[in-house]
Amino acid sequence: MGQNATLKKISVQLDLSISTVSRALKNHPDISESTKRKVKELAALMEYEPNTYAINLRTNKSNVFGLIVPAISNMFYDSFISAVEEEARKKGYSLLILQSGDDPSQEAENLKLCKHSRVDGIFISVIPNTRSAELFVKYQQSGIPVIFFDKVPESDTFDKICLADEEAAVMAAHTIIKYNKKKILALFGNPELSITRKRKEAFTDVFNKNRVKTKPQVRFCNSSEEARQIVSLAISGQSRPDHIFCMSDEILIGAMKALNHSDLSVPEDVSVLAISNGFIPGLFKPEITYIETSGYELGKLAIKRMLENMESKTAPKSIILPSRLVEGGSL
Amino acid sequence: MGQNATLKKISVQLDLSISTVSRALKNHPDISESTKRKVKELAALMEYEPNTYAINLRTNKSNVFGLIVPAISNMFYDSFISAVEEEARKKGYSLLILQSGDDPSQEAENLKLCKHSRVDGIFISVIPNTRSAELFVKYQQSGIPVIFFDKVPESDTFDKICLADEEAAVMAAHTIIKYNKKKILALFGNPELSITRKRKEAFTDVFNKNRVKTKPQVRFCNSSEEARQIVSLAISGQSRPDHIFCMSDEILIGAMKALNHSDLSVPEDVSVLAISNGFIPGLFKPEITYIETSGYELGKLAIKRMLENMESKTAPKSIILPSRLVEGGSL
């Protein structure tokens, strides 16, 4: 028994009204202690579990956040999700995790699913497609808070949580300059993303302003594999770079695969610096020096911001997480 | 407008009954074409979205599967989740992804959350704690299908989808023997898990049966870090192993960190073989030879089995995914 205990069944057993049972269970002051006790005992006995659907229907709240990422198989998003999940759980929220797989239509479908599931809020890292921005205004208008993280649209009308893109890139550039590197190959991600543009601008700016002799050679790549090919080609060419900078883990992986398949050694023949979440750099020998951008920390900030929004709607805000240099042996 | 279009609002506008609107929207034959057209037009205009909670309440189905893993930051589970998500989406299901973080109480809480959320089915990879098995019988009895994957309890009364643990271990042992390795350090995971026991038994059995001169030295470790320490110690000792076998990615990572920090080279000084999901081995130089155990494939099998269960309750079944050897250069 007790498979589907309901307020009604309890109320019948105890010859009380449904409302009284409901109130007793939530310690409403109107109900006497003795009644509360009886109700709670029977509820426990019958293994009563409130029906979430009924509650959601009644209250029009789901206690679920939608979380949309390009891919779940990504160390950065993993740690982000972990952080959000931890805090969300504490507050009684669950996560509906969706992946867009770099497909705009999939992303739109995910957004639709979120709306359809009537989530209480959305975390999203958008894929490189500007058109999708239109969609978001609608969701914003419909009163459901949307928090962008990591890969965010340019517009200031949104809540955004991102890494200190410029700062990290500047830090990287300065570090490279300090080591007196001459021929720098700088690998960036999809140029349509603001994160890419920002990092690239900040990075190259440092070289321009400091009037160092050589300018880095900048390349863009959309995947780990593209990065591998670019590096593979570069190191086999006649003017081999003496440093490779990777703006992300994904790119670092590709670059390292290329280096591993060559007979060059790091950092003697070519040094490496990355902007990374921290896991991947530790896998190589020597460990890669990197500028840390913690998905976990970012997640903490994002959920904090979301909860603020749940309390009371506030003006859109851009939050930036600072970064730091972690020394490995690749430079 | 149209923020919260409901059947009722549509019905009022068109001066129809709610039931007629409901039926028109789902192409019920009782409704005339002209009415259907009118209803659908207005529904589209008002951006009507059926209220999931009301539907769930009415039908007592959520179209959500619970998916419980030790940690989401794990390549194997990532790929598993990806596979499940892909197929689930096609069938109109969403995923409630929960992580137990190797904490039994957390796992219990997750199970509770699943029940509380009234998911239509549960995928779970259990953490090393036998006591939890009791919990599962309850869920099974309550009619909600539970599919265990990867790390599964021993009992035959459950639906289980696992990797070919024995086969993979046997394959690994044979490969190592073929290469004529003498001093083998074999690293396994948590000995309380059936997956660990199975692999360890199968692995050592091969050596016993084949009467090869040396027996592998078997060690257990609960984390990447433990593996690193063990290997670190082993390779600095006087009787250095000439081969290291790792039963999982997690362990491989630890082992490789230790090797990377030594001046030994792979495979000349010490060769390496792992059982792996495939991503990690490709990061090293040389790439690690491994026995593939695809989380993605496992996911496909798991969701398939789940859907079968949704159709009609069938007898518990154990499904096993075969494995294959992927040659790297570490052996």
Place this chain on the structure above:
DNA sequence: AACATTTCCGCAAATGTTTTCGGTGGAAAA
């Protein structure tokens, strides 16, 4: 013309909660 069959639609119950607005009975205050 009487009857039977379609065609098309509405009523109302049911799902499980929450919540507003009362209502009862008894004790204390007037």
Place this chain on the structure above:
DNA sequence: TTTTCCACCGAAAACATTTGCGGAAATGTT
């Protein structure tokens, strides 16, 4: 005695949907 007040509880609406049943009008059959 009447009034007031409090402690405790119930009726019923509301949330949005699905569905069995029944019913009126239109059409078809003798």
